[in-house]
Amino acid sequence: MTSADLLPAAVLKRKAVVYIRQSTPGQVQNNLESQRRQYELVDVARRRGFTKVEVIDDDLGRSASGTVARPGFERLVAWLCAGEVGAVLCFDASRLARNGRDWHHLLELCGLVEARVIDLEGVYDPCRPNDRLLLGMKGSISEFELGVLRARMLDAIRAKARRGELRISVPIGYIWHREMGLGFDPDLRIQQVIRVIFARFRELGSARQVLLSMVAKQVHFPRPSDGKTLVAFEWTPIRYCNVITVLKNPFYAGAYAYGKGEKRTEIVDGRARTSYRHPKPLEEWEVLLKDHHDGYIDWAEFERNQKQLAVNAYSTVGGAKSGRGGRALLAGLLSCGRCGRRLMVGYSGRPPGQPAYRCGRANQMLGLPRCLTFGGLRVDAAIARELLRAVEPMAIEAAWRPSRAIWKLKVKNSAS
Numbered sequence: 258m259t260s261a262d263l264l265p266a267a268v269l270k271r272k273a274v275v276y277i278r279q280s281t282p283g284q285v286q287n288n289l290e291s292q293r294r295q296y297e298l299v300d301v302a303r304r305r306g307f308t309k310v311e312v313i314d315d316d317l318g319r320s321a322s323g324t325v326a327r328p329g330f331e332r333l334v335a336w337l338c339a340g341e342v343g344a345v346l347c348f349d350a351s352r353l354a355r356n357g358r359d360w361h362h363l364l365e366l367c368g369l370v371e372a373r374v375i376d377l378e379g380v381y382d383p384c385r386p387n388d389r390l391l392l393g394m395k396g397s398i399s400e401f402e403l404g405v406l407r408a409r410m411l412d413a414i415r416a417k418a419r420r421g422e423l424r425i426s427v428p429i430g431y432i433w434h435r436e437m438g439l440g441f442d443p444d445l446r447i448q449q450v451i452r453v454i455f456a457r458f459r460e461l462g463s464a465r466q467v468l469l470s471m472v473a474k475q476v477h478f479p480r481p482s483d484g485k486t487l488v489a490f491e492w493t494p495i496r497y498c499n500v501i502t503v504l505k506n507p508f509y510a511g512a513y514a515y516g517k518g519e520k521r522t523e524i525v526d527g528r529a530r531t532s533y534r535h536p537k538p539l540e541e542w543e544v545l546l547k548d549h550h551d552g553y554i555d556w557a558e559f560e561r562n563q564k565q566l567a568v569n570a571y572s573t574v575g576g577a578k579s580g581r582g583g584r585a586l587l588a589g590l591l592s593c594g595r596c597g598r599r600l601m602v603g604y605s606g607r608p609p610g611q612p613a614y615r616c617g618r619a620n621q622m623l624g625l626p627r628c629l630t631f632g633g634l635r636v637d638a639a640i641a642r643e644l645l646r647a648v649e650p651m652a653i654e655a656a657w658r659p660s661r662a663i664w665k666l667k668v669k670n671s672a673s
Contacts, residue, residue: 271343472624511552516543
């Protein structure tokens with residue numbers, strides 16, 4: 258060590274903190290040499306003269322980009338604020354932070370308590386302008402390096418997707434063969450149930466009717482055993498989500514689609530939080546390659562199916578069934594006493610105007626019998642009577658206030 262690397266006695270009385278981090282769980286499992294070299298910083302701290310050395314490795318497998326919470330880094334900041342740290346040891350600047358906010362905040366705290374920053378290249382005092390400048394440059398380079406790596410990776414992924422060669426996750430009924438590439442799942446039972454869904458929709462024109470007809474036939478649908486891979490399946494009773502997912506997925510029409518969703522970033526507790534898979538309209542997808550692979554249906558039929566589903570949707574503005582009205586007094590307020598689901602409202606009569614409350618969610622989604630159904634006229638009338646009785650004492654006051662305001666206005670005008 259040179260004289261510039263010698264540390265004051267006041268600094269050596271405090272503890273040295275060795276901060277250890279790797280970005281992903283895969284690196285934690287495979288990059289064991291990096292871990293070993295980071296843990297060796299404990300010996301470096303002792304050679305520098307520290308007798309008390311703490312190791313923070315809570316952030317192994319966590320990114321330092323600023324979008325992921327790092328409890329280890331927060332503990333380090335808390336110790337610095339308490340004045341307990343004499344030096345922070347790290348393998349390089351990228352281990353401590355990959356964004357300027359965390360890096361400069363750490364340097365500011367080290368400068369306030371006169372703590373040192375130590376890496377394999379030397380000792381830095383954030384109180385000194387030259388050291389502070391050098392540390393700032395290291396942090397900026399680390400942040401820039403992360404941006405370059407991410408940009409290169411995303412550009413390579415998009416280029417491969419534009420050629421239709423990126424191995425994206427495929428829906429049930431397809432599989433990536435190691436030698437032959439993308440193709441139908443060799444399990445004929447899986448192929449058959451998907452073809453039946455399209456055939457029934459062609460015949461019935463309604464996803465719900467497809468569900469009811471298949472439930473009546475006791476048709477089952479495959480579900481991945483672990484919920485992720487498409488290697489092993491469990492056959493469970495078909496659900497509405499299975500039917501609608503198959504009908505709306507363009508992959509079954511032989512189309513290769515990439516970039517169907519977008520990410521959104523918001524500030525939560527002072528940190529950027531990014532959420533993914535927010536759907537985008539079809540015309541905004543990054544990649545859409547038609548006739549990319551063998552499909553269960555052609556593209557023309559897929560477009561017809563989407564138009565039919567849009568017409569069937571009750572919630573679509575301007576759709577055939579969107580203007581049903583809503584005369585029921587308790588719509589959306591009642592729950593089923595048996596299953597706890599929200600009761601639905603239906604109208605009957607000519608013109609439709611007599612409400613009926615029913616528990617139909619299980620029937621709609623799973624094809625099961627309804628829990629209960631009852632007319633709404635007497636229930637609504639009873640609630641209306643109780644409501645009027647509750648607000649009756651305030652009716653006189655509500656009627657008197659406008660009259661009093663008009664009287665005061667007339668008095669004011671006559672006086673002027």
